[in-house]
Every structure is written in structure tokens, then in C-alpha cells.
Amino acid sequence: MTESPPILALASVSKAFGAVRALQDVSLELWGGEIHALAGENGAGKSTLVKILAGVHRPDEGQVLLDGRPNEFHGPGDAQHAGVAVIYQEPTLFPDLSVAENIFMGRQPRARFGRIDRRALRAETAKLFERLGVALDPDRPARGLSIADQQIVEIAKAISRDARVLIMDEPTAALSGNEVARLFAVARTLQEQGCALLFISHRLEEIFDLCQRVTTLRDGRYISTETLDELTPDDLVQRMVGRELDALYPKQETTPGETVLTVSRLTREGVFTDVSFEVRAGEIVALAGLVGAGRSEVARAIFGVDRYDAGNVQVGTTRLRAGSPTAAMSAGIALVPEDRRQQGLVMEGSIERNIGLTQLRSLRRGPIISRKVERDRAADWAIRLQLKYARLSDAVGVLSGGNQQKVVLAKWLSTEPSVLIVDEPTRGIDVGTKAEVHRLLSELAGQGLAVLMISSDLPEVLGMADRVLVMHEGRLAAEISREEATEETVMAAATGRTRQEAA
């Protein structure tokens, strides 16, 4: 018997976004009847790889092979027709449509004259939910679903496609133990039916539990493909990280000083509830949790971008006026937002303009802003943060992600804050610059700045934080000291599990 080719494969694929090389020369083979794991740290290129398999991105170099033949997906529709179903990390639902319509969009069961058979639509959705063991009403709109339920809908959508290839990009991140077990049962059934599955998870025990082989990526490069039988979890971590962790997380030991930021019983109805914590001078406090747990929303409320319904925020001893970023800034708070391109920078503006934006008043000579002062200040910060650029008058849009982030940091550090809130400070940044940003944060804390760091990158949280606050569905679920913080304790709190199942 000659072996048939892998159902879906990547051959020496490369992909770059502007200056960032997301994938370089990566190969992957997905065989029928096998669950293949994809391992790598955040930013290793896993999501880019998934999007190439799903037809969202096209590779710059290399090929996508379907049944051994070169194939070009011109869009997500093509990949779907080829039998590729994807569960994305972040749910992509239509909030105004019903749950059932979300699942069957584009391939609804038909009645006479090509109309939608609403009864069958509802029944099939109910059947899917039964298979997944969840009680969701097929007719309710997707708007307002919790992240976990949205993820369930995504899973139902993918398995309803009867796909030949099922790609799961961190499907378990928001799920409870019971739901994970159901999902795995479904995945194994599909495997027995001859489907090829690709599974991504940051929980190693899940990878070892479910998968047969693993491909590891590091910094966008292919590292290895091995059978999991011959591997220990430590081996896998070593392949993923491939360097001393200490170098990436240069945490200085500091003695925390006075309490600088006090958040008391902060509540915004339907978004977050009763959030209280303190951040002291010289301390890095991480705010961890799943996407959608309300972390960024808390930061936005503290800074006054969003309003809140109850509670208060104090800087030092003064209570902040709610809903006023101006008040927050003059009290000494700085916020480096999650989305650099949309919220952190004026992408068309020059480096010097962007750095000057927070301090326009102090750039004045008389009533007019002095270009010279603006430029001098920008040049000063560029040196301090080791910014790599050609000219200060270049648009920030041409810089790499890491250097853009440095510009945002410079912009806020120039306000001489006493509290720095950073939201996902190293998302989409290459590893070298990532270490620089970490060193910078650590130094700043060493100089007595209070740092509140929101991060979905667990190693970053564990490596950088003096204390970890974990949010789950809008509430503070746990406060964990640096000594006790491990991947398990943080994830258990983030997913609302009080105890970790025996590993």
C-alpha cells in the first residue's frame, strides 16, 4: 500500500508584515487520522501559520499543498471549500444574528425554493450543542455571550462543517474542564474518521494528552517536528524557548515603596465588578486573565477614557475625577494602550510629533509650538530608549513594531508619570526588542515608578511581575505573589477553576 500524501501541508513558507518577518521557511504536514500539535511562545508565528492554512493570508514564499498538490487559497472561502475548518483564537461572530445563524452562515439547511429551513437550522444547532454538552439557546443573538460561550459557538461552527482538516487555535483558553473534555472527545472522533487536526494550546498537558506529533516554532522559524511519545514536557519547553529565560525577563529586585495607585471597588456594569487593588512605587503588578476578562477595560476606566458606575481611583492621596484622561495625566498616570496602531500612535505622523503629543504645552515658546524643542526632546528620548530610526521626521508607520512601541513609551514617559499602565506591552514585537522593553520596564520600576502591566503572555507575566492579579469574567479572581505564581496557578484563576485537575 502506497501512502497517500498529507491532506494539508506547508512547504517552506515565509510571510512578512512590513518589517516584521512573521514566518521564515516553515514546513508542516497534516496527515489524516492524526492530531498534530503546534507549539511555540506568543509571537512565534503560530497564528500567522493558522491564517495561511485558512486562506486569510497568502504566503510570500513557499506553497500550500492540498493532497500533495500545490494549491492557492484566494480567500477564506477557498479554504473552506477545500474542507479546512478553523476555530480562531478570538471569536468572530455576528452579534446581531442568532447563534444558530452564526454557526450555519453560508450553508444553512434549505427548505423548498432554496429558503432557509428554520426548524432544521434550530434542530441541527441543538444537536451540535448536545454533542458538546452545553445548554445554549440556538435562537438567542450572539450579542452579549460570554467569551466561553462565544468559543463554544466557534467550535460548533467548525465541527458542523464536517471538515477534512480542523484547525484549533487555542480553543480551550476560555473553557472549563468539562467543556475541554467534550471538545477532546469530539476531536478524537474526528481523528478516527480520518480527519487531520491541528491543535494549538499553551497548556502542555493538553498537547501531551491529545496529540501524536508536535511541530515547534520559535521566532517565526521552524525548529522541529517530533512524535510526542519520545518527548518530555521539559524537552518541549526547551525547544519552544531555546534560550535562557532570564535574558528575556531581566527582572531587577526592588523594594516596593509607598502606595501610589489605589483602585477601590471599581465597577462598570456588565463589564467589570468590584475591582480593588493597589500598586506601590517600584513595583510591577501584572493584570493577567483571558482575553475579554475586562482587564483593558479596567485600565481604560482608571485612566478616565471610559466611565465607571461605582468605586474610585486614587493617585497618592488625591482621588481622581472619573472619566477625565486630563485629570489622570496631571495626577501622574500614563497609559500605553493595547492597540498601538489605532490608539497609541498617529501612524502618518513623524516620530518627533508623536513623542511630543502628550506634552504640547511644554513645547511652546510663547503661544507657538517650537519645532526645535519638539525635536530636541524626541532626540533625547530616542537615545534613552535606544530607538532605531533613520530620521526623526520619518512617519512612525515605517518603524518595526518594537520601535513603534518605544515611541509610545517615550511619548508617555515624557510626561514624567508616577504610575505607568502598559497594556500588552510586547504584543507583536520581535524577541530582541521584547527583551529591551522588559529591561526598560524593570529599570523604570527600579527608579520608583509604579507599573501596572496587562499581559496575555504568561511567561512575561511570570517573568516580570512582583505580584499577579488575575481577572476572570470581570472580577478579580486571585492575587498571587511572585513566589507562588506559576502557569498553573494563574491559568486556574483565569479560567475560574478553583483547583487544577491532577496533572
Place this chain on the structure above:
Amino acid sequence: MAAVTADAGGRRLVDTVLRARELSILAALIVLVAVTTAVNSSFLSSQGIKDIFLNASILALLAVGQTMVVVTRNIDLSVGSVVGLVAFASGKFVAGHDRNVLLVLLLGMAIGAVCGLVNGVLVSFFKVPALVVTLGTLYVIQGLDYYWAHGQQINAADVPSSLLDLGNGSVLGIPYLPLITVVVMLAVGHYLRAYPSGREFYAIGSNPDAARLAGIAIRKRILTAYLVSGVLAGLAGVLWLARFGTVVADAAHGWELRVVAAVVVGGVAIVGGLGSVYGAALGALLLTTIGSVLVVLKVNSFWQDAIAGLLLLLAISVDRLLGLRVTRALRRRNARHGA
């Protein structure tokens, strides 16, 4: 079990809110008509009712087309100009000839289709924001119309009686105009609700990124929406000629905004994804009725636009308020992960 009932509660709430919009417009209409009739009993005469429906028909027809566009998170501001151009063009076409009514209708819809196609291609393929594209075509089409008309006008005497009959005659006591509008409304409404491709219009407006990932042919659907809006504007243009007979170059000038107002008052979310053609048509009926009421109550007609504007603001405020409430209620009813 508890979770299921809580979810069902959430659904009922949303259903009620959506239906409440159509019902509340109906209620407003009834109150309006009742009050006006109390002041002037002739308002509710059969002629009075017929006039309101005749007047509302063209606006409602445009509102149906506009709904398709707005549901996809776009807008078509060119419809007023298209009506003006088609009314004048078909007037020129029939003047002094005895043309077949069907031929005139087809010509009008063809002109509308061309305009819709231009809008659709620019918006969907060249990714120019709809507001800018259709504002541009509004002026271009208007300019063409003015240049061509050159101060002339079409007179009712030049229009064949068969065409005028379409605008003012009736079958079994029901005038043709509202009949055409209702048929079109039901057809489009049914398509949007019952057909997979119809639901895709809502999906695109609800979350464009998700629509792309779901493999929906976004450009094709948006193109279709503009095409339908254009064709219906063309149809409305011919009906305009049929109804009024006399057409000057700036017929239907400014109607694009009345149409958008009707659609929004009728509960179609301006950010897309929500609303029905029935609501939009009711919105058109309400705006038209207010116009007639003002005449009967001898209120200066200058107030008509201001009142339409107020109604629009009211509708949008109510939408926003209800939207927040519904979202909050749905969140609370997530009993599955409660406690």
C-alpha cells in the same frame, strides 16, 4: 434547564424590542391619525387615506432599497438624484409618443441599475467610503440632469394617459402605486429573511471581519445592494412621472435624506446588521403622514422638515438606549457561567 429558560428570556426580550419598533411606529401613526381626525374629520375620508398612501408609496419604495444598503453598513445618498434623472429621462422618452408602459418602466429601472452599478463598484471594489462615493454620484447625476433639462420641464399633457393611469388609477379600489410598493417590499423582505444569501447582508453589516472569515462574497453582496437600491430608485422615478405628470429637473431634490430618515426611524441600524424593510416602509409612511397632518392642522409646512429631524433624533436616541439595555440584559442572562 434554568440556563435554557434564562436564554429564552433574553431572546424574547430582543424579539420584543425589535417588534416593538414596528409596533410603536404603528401606534404613533394611529395616535396621529386619531388626533388629526378629531380636529378635522375630513382627514380620515377615503380620499384622504388614499392620498397618504399614494404619497408614501414612492418614499417607501426608496426606503426598501436603502434598507438593503444600510443593513450592510453602507449608505446610498444618490437615490434622490436618480429619481430626478429617471423622471425627466422617461418624460423625455414618452413625450409625444404612445410608449408601452412596461417599456418605460424597464428603461427607468435600467438607468437606475447603471447608477447603482457605479456606486456599487466604487464602494465594493475600490473600497471608497460609501458616504463619499454616493455624495459624489448624487452631484454628478444631478448635474447631468440639470444640464440635459436646461430649464425645460415635462408637462402632464405630453405624458400618455396609460402612464398617468399607472400613477393615479387603481385595481379593485386599490391604487397601483401602493400595490407596487407593497409587492416589492414583501419580495425584498422575504428574500432578506428567508434566503441564505439574504442573511449574508445582515452578516456583513453585523461584523465585516467575521463575514470575510466566513467566506461570504462581501463585494458581490454590497454590489447587489446598490444595484437593488438603484433599480428601485429608477422604478420610483417612473412612478414619480406617472403620479405627477409634470416634472422639472430638480424633482425629488433632497429626497435622499428623507429616505435615510425614514429608514432610521423605521428601526434599521445605521451601523448595519439590524432592521427590516417593513420597519423602513412604516417609517416612510409615518413621515409622509406627518406631512399631511401638518397641512390639515394648518401648520406652516416649513415645520415639516424640523419635525422629521426631531423624529430622527428621537429614533436614534431610543435605539441607543434600548441597545444598551438589551446588551446588558443579555449579559446578565448568561446564567451558564453564573456564580
